[in-house]
Amino acid sequence: MGARTVSTSEPALPEGVLTRPRRLADGDRVVVASPSGPAPQDRIATGAAMLRGWGLEVDVAPSAGARSQRFDYLAGDDIARAQDLQDAWCDPSVSAVLCARGGYGVQRMLEHLDWDKMRAAGPKVLVGYSDITALHTAFATKLGVVTLHGPMVATEVFVNDERSAEHLRRTLFEPDSTTTLMSDAARPVVPGRASGVTLGGCLSLLAAEVGTPTGHPSAAGAILLLEDVDEKAYRIDGYLTHLLRSGWLEGVAGVAVGSWQGCEPVEDLVRDRLGGLGVPILWDLGFGHCPSTITVPLGVAATLDANAGTLMLDTPALV
Numbered sequence: 001m002g003a004r005t006v007s008t009s010e011p012a013l014p015e016g017v018l019t020r021p022r023r024l025a026d027g028d029r030v031v032v033a034s035p036s037g038p039a040p041q042d043r044i045a046t047g048a049a050m051l052r053g054w055g056l057e058v059d060v061a062p063s064a065g066a067r068s069q070r071f072d073y074l075a076g077d078d079i080a081r082a083q084d085l086q087d088a089w090c091d092p093s094v095s096a097v098l099c100a101r102g103g104y105g106v107q108r109m110l111e112h113l114d115w116d117k118m119r120a121a122g123p124k125v126l127v128g129y130s131d132i133t134a135l136h137t138a139f140a141t142k143l144g145v146v147t148l149h150g151p152m153v154a155t156e157v158f159v160n161d162e163r164s165a166e167h168l169r170r171t172l173f174e175p176d177s178t179t180t181l182m183s184d185a186a187r188p189v190v191p192g193r194a195s196g197v198t199l200g201g202c203l204s205l206l207a208a209e210v211g212t213p214t215g216h217p218s219a220a221g222a223i224l225l226l227e228d229v230d231e232k233a234y235r236i237d238g239y240l241t242h243l244l245r246s247g248w249l250e251g252v253a254g255v256a257v258g259s260w261q262g263c264e265p266v267e268d269l270v271r272d273r274l275g276g277l278g279v280p281i282l283w284d285l286g287f288g289h290c291p292s293t294i295t296v297p298l299g300v301a302a303t304l305d306a307n308a309g310t311l312m313l314d315t316p317a318l319v
Contacts, residue, residue, distance in 0.1 A: 016197035016221055018146045018299030021096075021123040023318035024172045026055035028095040031088035032153050033061040034075035036131040037103020039154035041065040044100055047153030051098070054169055061088060064100045064154075074105045081105065082112035090121040096172070100154040102130025102202075110134065110214050115142040125172065125318065127295075128152050129288065130229070133201030136298050138214035140199070146317060148172075149201055149225065149287060150295030161292045171295040175316035181294055183286030186309030189257070189271050192280030195303045196253030198296065198311075200225030202288075207239040210248055219243075220251030223304045223311065225296060226270075227258030227288030236266050240273040254280040254304040256311055259290035280306035 024030075032048055044065055048058045061084035063076035075081055088097045123145040126135065129152065136147045150168045151158040158165055171178045199222040200206060206226075209215030228236060243249050255274055260266055267283060274281055282304060287296045297317035304311050 016199070016299070017301050018140060018144050019123045020146045020300070020315070020317065020319045021125045023175050023316075024056065024095055024125065027057065029057040029059065029093050030096040030098055031059045031061055031091075031094050032064050032098050032100050033081075033084050033088055034064040034066070034100040035081050035085050035109060035135060036075065036099070036105040037073055037101055038067040038075040039064060039100040043154040043159065046159045047100070050159065050165060051153065054173070061085075073103060074108070075100075078105070078109040079112050082109040085109075086113055086118060089118050089124065092121070094124065096125035096127065099126075099128030099132050099152045101152050102128065102132055104131055106131050106134040107208065107212075110138055119143050127168065130202050131205060133205035134209055134214070136201050137206070137209050137216050140299055141214055141216060146297050146299040148295050148297055148317060151293055157291065157293055164293045168295045171297070171317055175318045178295070179313040179316055181285065181296060181311040181313070182309055183284055183294070185284040185286065187283050188306035188309075189267065189281040189283045190275055190279065191307050192254070193303065193305045193307070194223065194254035194280050195301070196221050196223040198223050198225060198298050198300055198302050200298065201227070203228040203236065203239045204231065207242050210243070210246055218247075218251065219249050222252055223302050224249075224252050224255045225258060225285075225287065225298070226255060228260060228263060229289035230262035231260075231264070233264040233266055233269055236263065237269055237273065240270070244273065249274075249277060252277060252279060254282075254306070256282045256285045256304055258285055258288035259293070261289040280304055282306040282309060282311070285309075285311060
């Protein structure tokens with residue numbers, strides 16, 4: 001993971017802290033893209049209209065409403081999806097790329113991205129979750145930039161849940177107001193307090209990215225965020241066991257668990273697999289595939305307090 005450059009007058013930042021993009025402002029241009037699965041055109045239009053209501057200029061990438069003729073679970077072919085994402089990222093007039101939805105497909109297109117060109121374009125905002133976890137890990141390892149694990153433009157949770165949309169809006173425009181993350185349902189699985197750098201996302205994607213060119217080499221020093229959707233307990237067991245056996249979890253500072261929407265009950269399983277790490281574990285921080293979700297930045301220094309049920313960011317997500 002890259003590190004944000006600091007002046008000699010600043011204290012050294014924790015290892016793993018990434019470059020924070022600029023916060024958004026009225027009149028900024030953003031692009032809605034679909035690096036994974038197809039999204040309904042009417043839902044894209046509704047989400048884009050909401051973004052315009054925030055004062056943003058919104059463009060929709062060509063593949064955002066497309067569907068592959070060969071594999072209908074993809075939003076167009078791999079090269080087209082990668083080109084849309086790269087074009088938006090490298091366009092100096094674009095301040096943010098907001099994903100339309102997750103699904104499946106990011107891992108298929110990662111090798112089609114020109115990371116040197118994207119790195120040269122400088123940092124900007126990326127928002128998404130679910131399959132977009134593979135982009136979060138890639139942008140951390142290849143670009144060294146903070147990304148936002150937040151609701152996607154053409155999803156129910158964005159267009160129909162005011163709380164989710166508003167938390168994302170404040171994170172984008174007023175990030176100083178979203179430095180304390182909490183949930184009414186949060187409770188400790190393992191009590192304690194720990195500091196580290198936020199990392200994580202959808203558990204199945206994190207496990208699938210281990211050992212790839214774009215995967216995080218380790219969760220050492222991290223406040224690890226985990227969530228997933230529609231999984232059997234034995235599959236979640238397998239993902240967690242793989243992360244343990246691979247050594248990927250060695251040195252992790254703490255764990256914040258989000259939602260397990262549509263999954264079999266897994267709290268006891270998480271305690272069984274991760275309790276031996278000897279780090280604080282907070283249950284149900286309110287992020288992920290839940291009906292109402294908060295936006296969590298990845299790549300920022302933070303303190304997890306499992307007893308208090310909070311994740312407190314050392315700095316706002318965006319500068």
